[in-house]
Amino acid sequence: MSGTMFVLDEVTKVYAGRPALGPLTLTVPTGRTTALIGPSGCGKSTLLRLLIGLIKPDAGTITFDGTPVTPHTNHAVRLRTGYVIQDGGLFPHMTARGNVTLMARHLGWDRARIDSRVAELTELTRFPVDGLDRYPQHLSGGQRQRVGLMRALMLNPDALLLDEPLGALDPLVRADLQTELRDIFQSLGKTVVVVTHDLGEATFFADRVVLLRDGQIVQQGRPAELWYRPVDPFVTRFVQAQRGPAIPAEV
Ligand SMILES: Nc1ncnc2c1ncn2[C@@H]1O[C@H](COP(=O)(O)OP(=O)(O)OP(=O)(O)O)[C@@H](O)[C@H]1O
Numbered sequence: 001m002s003g004t005m006f007v008l009d010e011v012t013k014v015y016a017g018r019p020a021l022g023p024l025t026l027t028v029p030t031g032r033t034t035a036l037i038g039p040s041g042c043g044k045s046t047l048l049r050l051l052i053g054l055i056k057p058d059a060g061t062i063t064f065d066g067t068p069v070t071p072h073t074n075h076a077v078r079l080r081t082g083y084v085i086q087d088g089g090l091f092p093h094m095t096a097r098g099n100v101t102l103m104a105r106h107l108g109w110d111r112a113r114i115d116s117r118v119a120e121l122t123e124l125t126r127f128p129v130d131g132l133d134r135y136p137q138h139l140s141g142g143q144r145q146r147v148g149l150m151r152a153l154m155l156n157p158d159a160l161l162l163d164e165p166l167g168a169l170d171p172l173v174r175a176d177l178q179t180e181l182r183d184i185f186q187s188l189g190k191t192v193v194v195v196t197h198d199l200g201e202a203t204f205f206a207d208r209v210v211l212l213r214d215g216q217i218v219q220q221g222r223p224a225e226l227w228y229r230p231v232d233p234f235v236t237r238f239v240q241a242q243r244g245p246a247i248p249a250e251v
């Protein structure tokens with residue numbers, strides 16, 4: 001598949017007189033994985049919310065699969081786009097199954113269709129079937145992330161937006177889920193935009209990495225380009241910071 005799923009053209013978002021994002025121009029290719037990366041507060045979540053029409057830009061235009069995203073069209077965009085919210089965003093008063101099936105029930109899917117889709121998704125995400133009837137607070141962090149992912153995939157969307165889907169997980173669960181997510185992205189062939197703080201994770205997932213700072217794109221390209229051809233000292237520092245604290249040389 002080729003083409004462009006999302007286009008942002010000179011988009012600006014201002015909060016309380018301060019620009020949170022932009023002016024920013026970006027194209028998101030269809031059927032590929034794009035990682036958004038950058039320091040806390042640089043505008044990553046704001047960018048995802050703009051893509052799915054949850055917030056409106058103060059200037060500029062956004063298109064989804066050729067259609068401008070406006071208050072009139074954003075419902076259609078949301079039906080075609082799965083969104084995994086930062087920190088999960090599961091409804092605590094609903095079971096895992098209730099969370100996953102909410103939109104499908106709202107759209108009037110019949111029971112058999114819902115059950116068969118849930119069965120597919122539990123297999124795809126390796127979610128334990130006995131967890132489906134538990135509430136989010138009775139699931140592990142990794143299981144909650146899988147519920148968020150199942151919920152986002154329920155309607156078989158064309159695009160998938162994930163806001164730090166692996167934040168706050170222990171390193172082993174995180175490593176497992178990284179591998180599973182990458183396999184899922186590759187096997188489904190969807191357009192994926194994934195937010196992460198971690199350049200290693202971005203490199204692992206993505207065909208393209210977009211590095212933001214203060215609401216602006218500093219560098220975008222293949223992951224290796226950021227590692228080996230940083231465009232300015234900020235990128236160099238960002239890359240070096242990813243190497244982490246010192247590992248002992250020997251005992
Ligand atoms: N609803 C809001 N009202 C006012 N300011 C906001 C609002 N949402 C975000 N901001 C501000 O906009 C900027 C960008 O926020 P955003 O949440 O997009 O950052 P982020 O890159 O996702 O950060 P993090 O990595 O910490 O999640 C920040 O300065 C933030 O404080």
Ligand SMILES: [Mg+2]
Nearest residue numbers: 044045046086
């Ligand atoms: Mg964020």
